[in-house]
Amino acid sequence: MTSMFAERISDALREAAAELGAAVPSVRLDRPRDTSHGDLASNIALTLAKRLGRPPREIANDLRDRLNGLEGVERIEVAGPGFLNFFVEAAVVGGTLHTILASRDDYGRSDEGAGRRIMVEFVSANPTGPLHLGHGRQAALGDAIAALLEWSGWQVHREFYFNDAGAQIARLAESVWARYQQLLGHDTPVAENGYQGEYVSEIAAAFRDTVGGVHEGDHGPEATEAMRTFAVGMLRDEQKRDLAAFRVRFDEYYPETRLYSEGRVDDTIRALDETGLTYQEGGAAWLRTSRFGDQKDRVMVKSDGSPTYFLPDVAYHMGKWERGFHEVVNVQGADHHSTVDRVRAGLQALGRPRGYPEYLLHQMVTVVRGGEEVRFSKRAGSYTTLAELVSEVGADVARYFFLMRRPEAHLTFDLDLALDQSDRNPVYKVQYAHARLCSLLELARTQFGDAAEAVASADTSLLGTAAEREVINQLAEFPAFLARATSARAPHLICDYLEKTAGLVNSWYQTGHPTRDPSARALVADPALRAARLALAGAARIVLHNGLAVLGLTAPERMER
RNA sequence: GUCCCCGUAGCUCAGAUGGAUAGAGCGACUGCCUCCUAAGCAGUAGGCCCCAGGUUCGAGUCCUGGCGGGGACGCCA
Numbered sequence: 240m241t242s243m244f245a246e247r248i249s250d251a252l253r254e255a256a257a258e259l260g261a262a263v264p265s266v267r268l269d270r271p272r273d274t275s276h277g278d279l280a281s282n283i284a285l286t287l288a289k290r291l292g293r294p295p296r297e298i299a300n301d302l303r304d305r306l307n308g309l310e311g312v313e314r315i316e317v318a319g320p321g322f323l324n325f326f327v328e329a330a331v332v333g334g335t336l337h338t339i340l341a342s343r344d345d346y347g348r349s350d351e352g353a354g355r356r357i358m359v360e361f362v363s364a365n366p367t368g369p370l371h372l373g374h375g376r377q378a379a380l381g382d383a384i385a386a387l388l389e390w391s392g393w394q395v396h397r398e399f400y401f402n403d404a405g406a407q408i409a410r411l412a413e414s415v416w417a418r419y420q421q422l423l424g425h426d427t428p429v430a431e432n433g434y435q436g437e438y439v440s441e442i443a444a445a446f447r448d449t450v451g452g453v454h455e456g457d458h459g460p461e462a463t464e465a466m467r468t469f470a471v472g473m474l475r476d477e478q479k480r481d482l483a484a485f486r487v488r489f490d491e492y493y494p495e496t497r498l499y500s501e502g503r504v505d506d507t508i509r510a511l512d513e514t515g516l517t518y519q520e521g522g523a524a525w526l527r528t529s530r531f532g533d534q535k536d537r538v539m540v541k542s543d544g545s546p547t548y549f550l551p552d553v554a555y556h557m558g559k560w561e562r563g564f565h566e567v568v569n570v571q572g573a574d575h576h577s578t579v580d581r582v583r584a585g586l587q588a589l590g591r592p593r594g595y596p597e598y599l600l601h602q603m604v605t606v607v608r609g610g611e612e613v614r615f616s617k618r619a620g621s622y623t624t625l626a627e628l629v630s631e632v633g634a635d636v637a638r639y640f641f642l643m644r645r646p647e648a649h650l651t652f653d654l655d656l657a658l659d660q661s662d663r664n665p666v667y668k669v670q671y672a673h674a675r676l677c678s679l680l681e682l683a684r685t686q687f688g689d690a691a692e693a694v695a696s697a698d699t700s701l702l703g704t705a706a707e708r709e710v711i712n713q714l715a716e717f718p719a720f721l722a723r724a725t726s727a728r729a730p731h732l733i734c735d736y737l738e739k740t741a742g743l744v745n746s747w748y749q750t751g752h753p754t755r756d757p758s759a760r761a762l763v764a765d766p767a768l769r770a771a772r773l774a775l776a777g778a779a780r781i782v783l784h785n786g787l788a789v790l791g792l793t794a795p796e797r798m799e800r
Numbered sequence: 801g802u803c804c805c806c807g808u809a810g811c812u813c814a815g816a817u818g819g820a821u822a823g824a825g826c827g828a829c830u831g832c833c834u835c836c837u838a839a840g841c842a843g844u845a846g847g848c849c850c851c852a853g854g855u856u857c858g859a860g861u862c863c864u865g866g867c868g869g870g871g872a873c874g875c876c877a
Binding site for chain 1 (some may be wrong): 802803804805806811812813814815816817819820821823824825826832833834835836837838839840841842856857858869870871872873874875876877
């Protein structure tokens, strides 16, 4: 049924409660797990029992009597300890289908965000190596959250921040330098704390192919700088390619060096000094971040005169605010959680609000292959890359795997399951249900010539079986699930929803199997009933399609084995 | 030592603001192709929801204290 209809019921409930002497701000209606408990249920009588000093069942009976004759409601039952169960007329239930069919690709969208701007910053990998599976989880998560926000009416900016200078990059340049000299026949081992991955040699080879041997034996600053620029450019290109293959795009890539070249870091030091919250100790400049909930004060400028990472971080986020992003979601690995309080404290010192920016910290990814854990270490260069994974299982499966778990739960990525048993993958179940509905609708066109108009004007009150009602009620909940997944920053709720929906659709579909009940099939001879069932099929297809779209997955019209 | 996350079926995990008989997938077992696609469906087995207190009509969910696992606590990034 439409949400408007559910709202009417909850309004009526609220009025009735007020008449009993208990004003409540809003009444929540649930869809009962058990279909014998009706289409909608309320526990309001239970929650009011204490306030009214009366047994909940008595209150429930009272409320029911006041609600009798509500339009579209077939009957109301009082059940269990005092639940009110609403049984809705078939016409109202079926009416949902017309809402969905009319909204099509927009079904589920809302204007909650009212066009306000919001930034989602995610991945933000440093260009020191190819993206690994941890980045993959973050790419899938950030992109899905961004899409959810767009569906809720926000204007979303996807941003990727990267450190293109600093010690790690210097280390990368040194490693490339060593490999480059090796290619020219010198015995120059890569430093122990350097990057050992094979990709470093590839970069060195490409560099040699580009410039030849002009830097042979040359360890001067120009040589290192040339290799740094070359390596960063090459790795960034590779990361962009990997992300493109994963179907993740960014509106902006923001380099750390820009914070320095635009003077933002110096500005931030000045601004912080002006607050009077900074002090000198041991030759370093400190900020009293402990004033704002950080566990201890932090160094902003080291005794050697160089800034700690904290400073550009604050400068970067001040920049976000100044660019007009007063709502920001930072998607980061949980290993960054110690920086959260610090950065927020710095921003608070500069007058930004307490909770700015919002952080979504996700737990790490453990990779399991052949029953044992695959340790991935950037240093050793022995980790599984996102590109490898995507080329083996495809972007759809990879994205779904990364999204199906709550962000704050540890993710065990079983490569054997993803690679070898992909047939049993939940994503295929959802996509298959979609493809099946597509071919059902196609058959209706070719065999019966059923036009879209016939379906659009179908009498959906003909859909009265338990399986049909259950599917329709499930479809009706899609917008609510989207809203919840958005506000909770929890795309996995959509995975759960899609699997449940696909299951109900498949179940409904199978009841019409020739060996079971041919009269329950969709393509029956009776044109009116056929149109009604095709309306259900069409609406279900739309919901599956839209749900997959929000998660960044394709919705194939057919599945080939 | 302090902080964050997790602990639910054999395995991997869902269970929003406390509500009716705790769910799914995988694995095990039993059925179902007379074809709108069986990558599916129906069913069976499998649970002291880590432990102990507390809050209340009611706790997997909230509070306190433990136990176990992971992560973070730099003038690293």
